[in-house]
Amino acid sequence: MNLQAVRAIYCFEMARAGRTLLQSLVSPVISTSLYFVVFGAAIGSRIQEVEGVSYGAFIVPGLIMLMLLTQSVSNASFGIFFPKFTGTIYEVLSAPISYFEIVLGYVGAAATKSAVLGLLILATATFFVDLHILHPFMMLLFLLLTAVTFSLLGFIIGIWADSFEKLQLVPLLIITPLTFLGGSFYAIDMLPPFWQTVTLANPVVYLVSGFRWSFYGISDVNIVASVAMVGVFLAVSLAVVSWIFRTGYRLRP
Amino acid sequence: MSHQTPNASESQPRVETSSASSVIEIQGLAKRYDSGFEALKRVDLEIQRGEIFALLGPNGAGKTTLISIICGLVNATEGRVLIDGHDNVTDYRAARAKIGLVPQELTSDAFETVWNTVSFSRGLFGHKAKRSHIEDVLKSLSLWDKRKNKLITLSGGMKRRVLIAKALAHEPEILFLDEPTAGVDVELxxxxxxVVRKLRERGVTIILTTHYIEEAEEMADRIGVINRGEIVLVREKAALMRQLGSKQLTLQLQKPLASVPPALAHYPLTLAEDGNVLVYTYDASEMGGPSEMGGPSEMGGPSEMDGPSESSEPRVSISTLLNDIEATGIRFKDLQTKQSSLEEIFVDLVKER
Structure with a gap:
């Protein structure tokens, strides 16, 4: 195992976040705060409690998930797309480093960044609402697994994309809509029955529901289904990444 | 173009290529892209330990594809590459650890500092940080003063130096330089x-690709020519120089000759164009041959033939020849000298295919 190389990539990526601190950390925290102000304070005051939890507190897990998903994808996709775009990827490909180690470096850094961001948003939320976390261990597990899984997805997008437009396409057209429609701001049973059924096809529902369960013990779907869904996501992402490296797709012609 | 005396390369420590083992073995290497384009056609090549090997070829000949496969950037369709006995696919860690690559494109992490990017390269190849080595590398490439600069602030030449520094950061045994001097100034x-010479003195094997002939002449121990995905020639530079060293003096005669007069039989003279032209072939290496490389290879003019780099000694022998010709009563109306350059040999090789 070439740990030095993993460390080199990991530190390089973390340093990149350090250079763009405003964009990496401050901006997501500010936008999440705005969500709290608009949804929590303004709209939330007109919405009753949801299953015994104040609306402001109810949306916290969903908001963290929203940021976690979008930031993991954008961090990881940019992290691998940029060296591809500038050409510096040659160095990683010519180094004595395995595929697993490359993924560990890039995805590890992206997941770390988004997990830290998630915790930061959680801390920000405490300024707006009273929070209690029923299952802190499960909360952290969900946070980490989601960060890793969606960083893997971001890594895949970053390799697939051959233009900045494509890099934005998947997050913009798929991730964001799925997250907004994934129960971040509402409980599924607030929807008409037809849409309740449709929404169950949205994988993000399971993530948000499971994450919310770890906070308040309430969930839209069974917690086992949520954990299983994260597992399936992770497995599919890993399978795609390993296929990418096996075939050299977009990396080694 | 840099000037070099004919035997300057001989004065450097020579690599005993005949006895040295090969450090890279390329066997039947082929690359076909999905489009059907054959970039490499079953290439076989051995690179000797400690030599400087120049791979010459026109644009699109397959130089970069070959290097990319050896270094692990491109997958081969067929064949294999052994780096010091390690297969570069099945035993890629051992194989790649020995190689440093300076790519053709000036790629850089724009916002990184010189120091960080070179240190990153060292880590990537599995080495622990070693300040003294990075410092040595940066100093040898005149980058020390720029170590805290961001790459985006550097000139093209400086970026090229950084790429070399990155390739040397992990102390490779084999260094690939893909078009290292494309678009760089004379000083650099x-x-x-x-730098390359010093590396060679330390035993580093160097493979450089170039389409500048003079670069191959200046640096290489052996020269390989690649064209349309095939290696068309691999030869010791010295041997190639001898080949290119042959020079011809052509005399346009006033009256055609049936045969070379016996009085001139001891000269290597031949008749051409129905006896209208007398051709004298001689070794130009005695005349400072390689220094003329890359310049005009044909010197016209009715009677003057003292080119700027010709030494006086051969002129004596040519004037002796001319005197002897004069003595036999042969009259000529014009004369020319012509030297085949490596460039011509190269162009011929490339054209034939």
Missing amino acids: RRDMWE
Whole structure:
């Protein structure tokens, strides 16, 4: 195992976040705060409690998930797309480093960044609402697994994309809509029955529901289904990444 | 173009290629892209340990594809590459650890500092940080003063130096330089040649691709020519120089000759164009041959033939020849000298295919 190389990539990526601190950390925290102000304070005051939890507190897990998903994808996709775009990827490909180690470096850094961001948003939320976390261990597990899984997805997008437009396409057209429609701001049973059924096809529902369960013990779907869904996501992402490296797709012609 | 005396390369420590083992073995290497384009056609090549090997070829000949496969950037369709006995696919860690690559494109992490990017390269190849080595590398490439600069602030030449520094950060045994001097100024080119020489003295094997003939002449122990995905020639530079060293003096005669007069039989003279032209072939290496390389290879003019780099000694022998010709009563109306350059040999090789 070439740990030095993993460390080199990991530190390089973390340093990149350090250079763009405003964009990496401050901006997501500010936008999440705005969500709290608009949804929590303004709209939330007109919405009753949801299953015994104040609306402001109810949306916290969903908001963290929203940021976690979008930031993991954008961090990881940019992290691998940029060296591809500038050409510096040659160095990683010519180094004595395995595929697993490359993924560990890039995805590890992206997941770390988004997990830290998630915790930061959680801390920000405490300024707006009273929070209690029923299952802190499960909360952290969900946070980490989601960060890793969606960083893997971001890594895949970053390799697939051959233009900045494509890099934005998947997050913009798929991730964001799925997250907004994934129960971040509402409980599924607030929807008409037809849409309740449709929404169950949205994988993000399971993530948000499971994450919310770890906070308040309430969930839209069974917690086992949520954990299983994260597992399936992770497995599919890993399978795609390993296929990418096996075939050299977009990396080694 | 840099000037070099004919035997300057001989004065450097020579690599005993005949007895040295090969450090890279390329066997039946082929690359077909999905489009059907055959970039490499079953290439076989051995690179000797400690030599400087120049791979010459026109654009699109397959130089970069070959290097990319060896270094692990491109997958081969067929064949295999052994780096010091390690297969570069099945035993890629051991194989790649020995190689440093300076790519053709000036790629850089724009916002990184010189120091960080070179240190990153060292880590990537599995080495622990070693300040003294990075410092040595940066100093040898005149980058020390720029170590805290962001790459985006550097000139093209400086970026090229950084790429070399990155390739040397992990102390490779084999260094690939893909078009190292494309678009760089004379000063940097000299500096780079100097660095390459020092590396060679330390036993580093160097493979450089170029389409500048003079670069191959200046640096290489052996020269390989690749064209349309095939290696068309691999030869010791000295041997190639001898080949290119042959020079011809052509005399246009006033009256055609049936045969070379016996009085001139001891000269290597031949008749051409129905006896209208007398051709004298001689070794130009005695005349400072390689220094003329890359310049005009044909010197016209009715009677003057003292080119700027010709030494006086051969002129004596040619004037002796001319006197002897004069003595036999042969009159000529014009004369020309012509030297085949490596460039011509190269162009011929490439054209034939």
